[in-house]
Amino acid sequence: MRNLGPTEIFLILAVIVLLFGAKKLPDLARGSGRALRIFKAETKGLIDDDDEPTTSEPKPLQAREADATATEAERQADKTD
Known part of the structure; x- marks a missing residue:
């Protein structure tokens, strides 16, 4: 398959x-x-799951709270879009 030139790319973008x-x-x-x-x-x-041993310790409370805060910020950003 040959490389796409500028004309082909333009046509693909026009169709999109x-x-x-x-x-x-x-x-x-x-x-x-x-x-x-x-x-x-x-x-x-x-x-990462493959690299970790099967008996891993749970995340500390602070890390779980940071994850929850990040998820809430993403939800708020989605609502504004």
Whole structure:
């Protein structure tokens, strides 16, 4: 398969704009970014789980509270979008 040139890239972008519309593209990009971020975090978690012994200690209370605060901040950011 040969490399894509500027003409092919332009045509692909034009088709995407026609299919989704210019107003929906930022939402589509934002959703894709979130999905990739979640996927990356989950795959990293799976890799980390393989490295940890089976009898791991639970997270300290402060770490769990920090995780909850971060999750709440993400929910608030989603509501404002």
